[in-house]
C-alpha cells in the first residue's frame with residue numbers, strides 16, 4: 646500500500662514567526678506558525694536551521710515552551726552564532742526551517758500521577774514551563790515543585806506568570822535561587838529545603854547548562870532519589 650506523504654517529525658518544514666515577546670533583556674519568546682503542527686508533549690524540543698545566502702547552514706535545538714501551539718524562548722548568548730539572530734534580528738512574518746517535535750524521554754505525561762520536581766538552571770526553565778502549562782491546561786492536580794536557579798531577579802524568564810500560577814494554585818510551588826545575588830550555586834541545602842524528598846518518589850526533571858544538570862542530578866541521587874526517575878536535559 647502506498648504511504649501517504651505526511652511530513653514526518655524529522656522532515657524540515659517552514660515555520661513563520663507570528664509574534665515575539667521580550668521576557669527579559671536577553672530572552673525572547675517566539676510564537677511560530679507551522680503548517681500541520683502535529684502537537685507535542687511537554688519536554689520535547691524542535692531543531693531550527695538557518696541558511697545564509699552562500700549556503701552555509703547552522704542548526705540549534707530549542708525546547709518547546711507552550712502546552713499547545715508552538716512557542717520557544719531563546720536566551721541570547723552575546724558571542725553565539727544563532728541565538729542573537731533569533732532574539733534580535735528575526736522579524737515577524739519571516740520564515741525559518743524547523744523540524745520536530747523531538748524527544749521521547751524528557752517528557753511529562755499529564756496522566757502520570759507521581760509528584761513532579763522541576764529543577765531549572767537559566768533557560769533550562771523553558772521545557773519545565775511547558776510542563777507547568779500543560780498541567781494547568783489538562784486541569785490535573787499533580788503536585789509540582791519548581792526550583793529555579795538564575796543569576797539575578799532580572800534574569801527570571803516567565804517571572805510574572807510563574808508568580809501568578811504559584812499564587813493561584815496550591816499544588817504548584819515555585820522557589821528561586823539567585824546565584825549572583827547570594828554568591829553561590831544551588832547546593833544540597835537548597836534541594837533539601839525545597840525539593841520533594843526521595844520517599845515521595847517524584848518524577849524529577851533537571852534542565853539547564855551541563856554543569857548545573859550534573860551537579861543537581863548528583864545531589865538528587867545522593868539524597869536517595871532513584872537515578873531512573875531523574876531525567877535530565879543538557880543545553881551544552
Ligand SMILES: Cc1cc2nc3c(=O)[nH]c(=O)nc-3n(C[C@H](O)[C@H](O)[C@H](O)COP(=O)(O)OP(=O)(O)OC[C@H]3O[C@@H](n4cnc5c(N)ncnc54)[C@H](O)[C@@H]3O)c2cc1C
Nearest residue numbers: 705706707708718719720724725726727728768771880881
Ligand atoms: C535539547 C536542547 C534544548 C535547548 N533548548 C533551549 C531553549 O529552550 N532556549 C535556549 O535559549 N537555548 C536552548 N538550547 C541551547 C541552544 O541549542 C543553543 O546552544 C544556544 O542558543 C546557543 O547557540 P548559539 O549559536 O547562540 O551559540 P554558539 O555559537 O553555539 O556558542 C557560543 C558560545 O556560548 C557557549 N554556549 C553554547 N551554548 C551555551 C549555553 N546553553 N549556555 C552557556 N553557554 C553556551 C559556547 O560554548 C560558545 O562559547 C537547547 C539545547 C538543547 C540541546
